[in-house]
Amino acid sequence: MKRVGIGVIGCGVISGAYLTAAKGFPILDIRGLADMNPAAADARAKEFGLKAMSVEALLADPTVEIVLNLTIPKAHVAVGLRALDAGKHVYSEKPLGVAFKDGKKLIERAAQKKLRVGSAPDTFLGGAHQTCRKLIDAGKIGIPVGGTAYFMCPGHERWHPQPDFYYQKGGGPVLDMAPYYITDLVNLLGPVARVSAMTSMPKPKRTITSQPRQGETIPVEVATHAAGVLEFVSGALVQMSMSFDVPAHRHLPIEIYGTKGSLVVPDPNRFGGEIEFAAQKDKWLPLKTELPYADGNYRSIGLADMAHALRSRRPHRASGALALHVLEVMEAFDRSAKSGKAIAITTRPERPAPLEESLVRRKLAA
Ligand SMILES: NC(=O)c1ccc[n+]([C@@H]2O[C@H](COP(=O)([O-])OP(=O)(O)OC[C@H]3O[C@@H](n4cnc5c(N)ncnc54)[C@H](O)[C@@H]3O)[C@@H](O)[C@H]2O)c1
Structure with a gap:
């Protein structure tokens, strides 16, 4: 070719x-x-x-x-x-x-x-995520009921040399990190129908701790903590939290719940990772990643x-159609937070x- x-x-x-x-x-x-x-x-x-x-x-x-x-x-x-x-x-x-x-x-x-x-x-094309897709499509978890998606960290000014854009209009944890999560969720569950969310900005200024601008203070123009619920066209409901204000937490990146069992989906910012399945409380079993492209960048x-x-x-x-849908869902976080209403997704x-x-x-x- x-x-x-x-x-x-x-x-x-x-x-x-x-x-x-x-x-x-x-x-x-x-x-x-x-x-x-x-x-x-x-x-x-x-x-x-x-x-x-x-x-x-x-x-x-x-x-x-x-x-x-x-x-x-x-x-x-x-x-x-x-x-x-x-x-x-x-x-x-x-x-x-x-x-x-x-x-x-x-x-x-x-x-x-x-x-x-x-x-x-x-x-989402990584072996681990494609394996999860295959498992869900094959009916392993039964009818998908819902799930959770969490990305929470203390912010990118710890490591990025020019972290300004993360805090300017067009930045924030939703636009920065939710693309990984929402794209993987659409890959697993299909498109989103509605979004209901709230957002906050606990710190109006951030201090850079990375080099070369260590100690410099930068203004924050966007919400840095967001919590919402995505209603999928399939009817599944996924709770999602994206934050640049959380030093530590114990949630897994993505869990998907179905009528026959629950699936732990690895970090959607990576191609591989551990997949686990449980059909009963506390009986988690690791599942093999079946497809390539799971062990690196x-x-x-x-x-x-x-x-x-x-x-x-x-x-x-x-x-582009998938990315436009993801962008519409992300923007709906802000629109829902501002209006106090659930936002219908058109794409x-x-x-x-x-x-x-x-x-x-x-x-x-x-
Ligand atoms: N840094 C990461 O770990 C990471 C990971 C995944 C995705 N991304 C995404 O990748 C993109 C770039 O991130 P980055 O960390 O590499 O940013 P960066 O600031 O390190 O690099 C961006 C580069 O684009 C150039 N640039 C900006 N506007 C331009 C324009 N109009 N025309 C030509 N050049 C222009 C800048 O001069 C700069 O060299 C962002 O969308 C980010 O969300 C970054």
Whole structure:
């Protein structure tokens, strides 16, 4: 299969994980790296033996078919629209955008131009999450009744060198971390119908403790603690809490409850992890992860699936429609908190097709 030319825009922290994992997916032909800060592109180009170029040159390069957009969240839609207008497909880091209306504009522009949009997260394609999907689809837990989803930490100013964007409009724990959780939940349970939530901002300022800006105080513009309930179209109800204000807790990332048993789903920010099942109280059993891509960093598998999909003219799994739905659900947290009402979700993406082992081995890795 002819390789697909990829141009990367945004060469910050996460670009290292992509460029490392991309080496495992031969379909991906990284043609060049660009950043509004040319020094960032130069540094990654040197590190990975690739070519640094300006954003303009990358968008004008006819060998670039997909722009991999690894810029910060509030730049995702603007950079994505520029790429579409240059005739490129786009695969974006999460979230798709910081507002549903902007994400919708991106998807509509792509449809007009007959181009594709893909989006992170792609961790739901990891072996552990695909195994959970297979178990639920096979009826292991009976009828899904509900579940829980928790991400709570003390904030990213402990480790990220430039943590400002996490606390500015378009940041916060829901837009930052819920994409992993909601995408995995949609993979497991189907789309969301309604959201009811409340949010808070306990600290209006944060002090950076990472280098190089240790001791600097940054303002907080968004809610940093959120609790809500997602009602799925299937009828399942999932409680969710996302926070940058919690030093410690004892909840598991995702649990799914069904009429015949309960499933512990591993951390959706990772590709692998322990799966456990219990049909009775306190009788938890580990279950084997059956599918590959569960034992490391595969951040770019969603892009590789999109590249293969492009060549074989099939739908890709980490799709713009899925990411737009996730964005609508995330925005509903804020809308529900502000209005005091449950918010109906209008988008209804297809559940992404499961990854089959044979397909994974033959097509993505070969
Ligand atoms: N850091 C992580 O661990 C992590 C993990 C998963 C996902 N992400 C996501 O990846 C994205 C990037 O995060 P990061 O941590 O790499 O951020 P970062 O700040 O380290 O890097 C972003 C880069 O994009 C560049 N940039 C910003 N706007 C641009 C524009 N308009 N045009 C060209 N370049 C532009 C910046 O100069 C910077 O080099 C975010 O959406 C984030 O949510 C980050």
